[in-house]
Amino acid sequence: MFMKTINFATIYVLWLREMKKFVRSKSRIVGSLVTPLLFLTFFSFGFGSLSIPGAPPGVNYIQFLIPGIIGMGLLFSSTFAGLTVLLDRQFGFLKEIMVAPVSRVSIVLGRTAGAITTGLIQAFLILAISLVFQLRIAGVLNLLLAIVFMILTATAFIGIGLIFASKMKDPQGFNLIVNFLIFPLFFLSGALFPLQNLPGAVQYISYADPLTYGVDGMRAALIGVSFLPIWIDFAVLLVVSGLMIFLGAYFFEKSESV
Amino acid sequence: MKFQRGFMDAIKVEKLTKKFGKFTAVDGISFSVKPGELFGLLGPNGAGKTTTINMLSTLLNVTSGKAEVAGFDVAKNRGDVRKSIGVVFQDPALDSNLTGRENLEFHGIMYGVPKKEREERIREVLRLVELEDKQKVLVEKYSGGMKRRLEIARGLIHKPKVLFLDEPTLGLDAQTRRHIWDYIKKLKSEGSVAIILTTHYMEEADYLCDRVAIIDHGKIIIMGTPEKLKHSLGGDVVCAETAETTKLVRLLKKLKWAKSVKQYDGSLCVTMEHGEKRIPEIILIAQKAGIKVNSVNLHEPSLEDVFIHYTGKTIRDQEAEGSDRARFMRMRMRR
Numbered sequence: 001m002f003m004k005t006i007n008f009a010t011i012y013v014l015w016l017r018e019m020k021k022f023v024r025s026k027s028r029i030v031g032s033l034v035t036p037l038l039f040l041t042f043f044s045f046g047f048g049s050l051s052i053p054g055a056p057p058g059v060n061y062i063q064f065l066i067p068g069i070i071g072m073g074l075l076f077s078s079t080f081a082g083l084t085v086l087l088d089r090q091f092g093f094l095k096e097i098m099v100a101p102v103s104r105v106s107i108v109l110g111r112t113a114g115a116i117t118t119g120l121i122q123a124f125l126i127l128a129i130s131l132v133f134q135l136r137i138a139g140v141l142n143l144l145l146a147i148v149f150m151i152l153t154a155t156a157f158i159g160i161g162l163i164f165a166s167k168m169k170d171p172q173g174f175n176l177i178v179n180f181l182i183f184p185l186f187f188l189s190g191a192l193f194p195l196q197n198l199p200g201a202v203q204y205i206s207y208a209d210p211l212t213y214g215v216d217g218m219r220a221a222l223i224g225v226s227f228l229p230i231w232i233d234f235a236v237l238l239v240v241s242g243l244m245i246f247l248g249a250y251f252f253e254k255s256e257s258v
Numbered sequence: 259m260k261f262q263r264g265f266m267d268a269i270k271v272e273k274l275t276k277k278f279g280k281f282t283a284v285d286g287i288s289f290s291v292k293p294g295e296l297f298g299l300l301g302p303n304g305a306g307k308t309t310t311i312n313m314l315s316t317l318l319n320v321t322s323g324k325a326e327v328a329g330f331d332v333a334k335n336r337g338d339v340r341k342s343i344g345v346v347f348q349d350p351a352l353d354s355n356l357t358g359r360e361n362l363e364f365h366g367i368m369y370g371v372p373k374k375e376r377e378e379r380i381r382e383v384l385r386l387v388e389l390e391d392k393q394k395v396l397v398e399k400y401s402g403g404m405k406r407r408l409e410i411a412r413g414l415i416h417k418p419k420v421l422f423l424d425e426p427t428l429g430l431d432a433q434t435r436r437h438i439w440d441y442i443k444k445l446k447s448e449g450s451v452a453i454i455l456t457t458h459y460m461e462e463a464d465y466l467c468d469r470v471a472i473i474d475h476g477k478i479i480i481m482g483t484p485e486k487l488k489h490s491l492g493g494d495v496v497c498a499e500t501a502e503t504t505k506l507v508r509l510l511k512k513l514k515w516a517k518s519v520k521q522y523d524g525s526l527c528v529t530m531e532h533g534e535k536r537i538p539e540i541i542l543i544a545q546k547a548g549i550k551v552n553s554v555n556l557h558e559p560s561l562e563d564v565f566i567h568y569t570g571k572t573i574r575d576q577e578a579e580g581s582d583r584a585r586f587m588r589m590r591m592r593r
Contacts, residue, residue: 013367021355092351096412099315100368101340 010102011110018081018114022121029122032077036069036126040133052194052225059223066130067146067218068191070123071153071211075189077122078154079182081115082161082248086171108249112158119154120147137222145221145230152237153214159244160210166251191215195227210244213237267326268293268420268452269314274323276309276476283309285476286323291452291469293419296442298467299456300561306476307456308348311424314454315345328419341369344413348424348456350405354398358389358408361397362415369416376415383411387441403434410441414451421445423455427462435462442466460561472565479568488559491567492517494533495559496540499525499552506549510540522572527563 022028043065050061088094097107127135137143164177188202189211195203206212217233220226226233269291276284284306291297299307312318314327316336325332328342352361359380366376384390387407397405406426413421426442427435443466446453457463463470464484471481480487500506507526510519515536517529530536533556544551557563566572 007370009367009370013364017353017356017364020360024355091354092347092349093353094351095317095345095347096351096365097368099317099340099343099345100365101337101370102368 005103005106006109007102007106010100010106011113014097014107014110015114015117018111018118022118029125032073032122033125033129036073037129039069039072040065040129044133053196059225060134062133063135063223064194064219064225065192066126066133066135067222068189068215069130070126070150070218071189071191071215072186073122073126074119074150074153074214075157075182075186075211077119078115078157079161079164079177081111081118082158082163083165083171083174083177085111085162085165085252086168089169090171104253105249108162108245108252111162112155112245115158116151116154120150123150135222138224142221146218149214149217149221149233149237152217152234152241153211156210156214156237156241156244159241159246159248162248163244163251166248166255185209185211188212189215190227210237210240213240267291268295268328269297269454270326271310271314272324274310274313274325275321276306276313276318277321282476284313287471287473287476287478289471289478289481291420291454293452294446294450296446296453296455296466296468298463298470299454299473300458300460300463300467300470300565301456301473302458305458305473307458307473308424309476310473311345311422311454311456314339315343315422316340341416342419343422344416344418344420345422346406346409346413346424346426348428350409352397352405352409352412354400355396357394357396358400358404359384359393361408362393362412365412366415371416379415379417383414386414386444387411403430403437406430406434406438407441410438410445414445418451420452420454423453425456425458427457427459439465460565464561470561472561472568474569480564484561487561487564491529491559491563493529493531493559494556495527495529495563496533496537496554496556497525497527498540498544498554500544500549501552502549505547506544509543509547513543518567520566520570522566522570527566529559529563529567 040062044062047061052059052061052064085094088097164173188206188209190198190206191211195206195212198206213228213233213236216226216228217230217237220230220233267290269289271290272288273286274284274288275282275286287306287310289297299310301307309318313320314325314332316332316339320333327339330338330342332339353364356364362380362383363376366380371379384393387410389404389407389411392400392404397408400408410423410426423442427438430438439462442453442455445451455463455466467484469481469483470487472479472487482490498506503521503524503526507519507521510516510526510528515530519526519528528540537554537556541551541554562572
């Protein structure tokens with residue numbers, strides 16, 4: 001199915017392309033930070049002093065919210081990164097990539113590497129802002145663990161974005177995806193509230209949402225509160241992100257480039 | 259002995275066919291291109307030129323038939339084919355958020371050109387298309403002609419054995435078109451790269467190509483050097499506009515010296531030797547039959563005349579029909 005080789009030069013150059021474009025689009029960087037900042041600011045005005053059931057003393061709602069907001073940032077940026085294949089097709093650049101003597105899987109890996117990096121940069125910026133909102137990270141190990149969850153979350157949604165990009169022919173469907181995929185995934189994940197508070201049936205739907213495990217895992221790592229044991233979060237997310245990126249690569253390979 | 263065969267023919271196509279559902283876009287075409295040769299596919303929009311290029315450059319699967327590029331089968335050795343070719347697509351395929359130079363570097367890395375050689379090649383190709391002073395400008399600020407020049411430069415960085423130019427001057431103004439022609443000529447004089455060019459501009463094919471295949475409705479109608487094709491009509495072409503074209507055509511067809519008489523768009527064209535001496539005779543015949551002749555012109559045959567001769571239509575007639583077909587094709591492909 002895939003050409004056997006992995007071309008590291010290709011992965012590097014596609015990654016580099018994403019980085020150059022990211023650094024050049026100041027508005028994209030600022031834009032990606034405005035929404036999380038608004039959420040954090042106004043929720044801390046509104047609910048800052050609320051306590052979370054089952055949380056250890058000293059963990060208030062805002063600290064609970066921070067991993068959720070990072071998850072939201074990753075959800076949006078990664079899904080759109082996958083969807084940018086569509087823009088490349090629209091602007092013809094996809095043909096230049098597809099006609100090059102490189103394996104399709106390298107193309108997917110290069111894009112994924114680029115998208116994960118931009119996603120992580122954004123997540124770190126949100127994390128830095130969060131320090132203002134009294135987030136205290138217990139140690140380096142906790143931070144590393146949180147990064148692992150960030151990478152897995154980003155990978156899963158890049159894969160999902162790629163799947164949709166391969167199935168759509170033009171970017172007209174972007175809004176549809178935002179309204180019918182991204183927002184439901186965001187609300188179901190428990191990014192804004194404890195999953196315990198959801199009615200039983202809805203909780204089950206939440207289990208089908210990859211973001212649930214990403215946010216829960218980051219919470220466990222950053223503030224020591226989680227709905228599920230952290231190893232379950234990790235295992236589920238590892239499997240899901242692997243599967244999604246595989247499917248994304250598969251459909252990308254299958255889709256016509258002209 | 260794949261390698262040796264590749265040496266003889268840069269491109270070898272046998273009964274190549276592409277179907278989109280029930281619609282046959284390319285219908286069993288065969289041709290070959292030698293190294294260093296500039297080969298033109300000439301035909302209206304929707305004739306199957308771009309589909310052919312897409313098959314030869316591995317972007318589309320072949321329905322049936324066989325095609326070899328630089329000695330490699332386009333279905334079986336895609337990787338090797340991709341390494342051997344440079345492609346300039348009909349629609350721009352540049353990343354407009356990168357600079358011209360970055361687009362070239364990106365391409366060089368993708369094609370595995372080592373850093374030192376890459377720098378040298380980029381310098382060379384930028385000089386060829388005269389974009390040295392614009393290399394650090396974002397491509398979104400480039401004009402249409404500059405973009406096309408950059409794409410031609412990019413297609414050459416990895417020293418391809420075969421270069422595909424799909425409608426290289428489409429949508430460019432006359433002056434820029436001249437410039438692009440000069441670059442293509444320069445390119446041809448410099449190396450042994452085989453160039454396959456598609457166009458629906460008759461004068462472009464005539465000016466640039468060593469050999470031309472006229473393609474219509476997915477089939478090659480006729481193939482040869484522009485000179486030979488034009489001579490094949492036999493002498494000069496006299497075209498006349500009259501009030502009763504059909505009637506005059508019938509009369510002229512009876513003449514022995516008229517090698518062919520074709521009618522289109524309310525005018526007629528007659529091919530003959532020594533056209534200048536025959537014009538009075540034609541007018542006399544028309545007058546005797548009471549047909550008013552509005553205008554007459556004489557010219558040496560152009561590829562346009564060749565196209566009319568073999569398809570019975572002007573390329574402009576075809577154009578309208580062709581764009582319908584292209585739209586239909588896109589529709590099919592979308593599914």
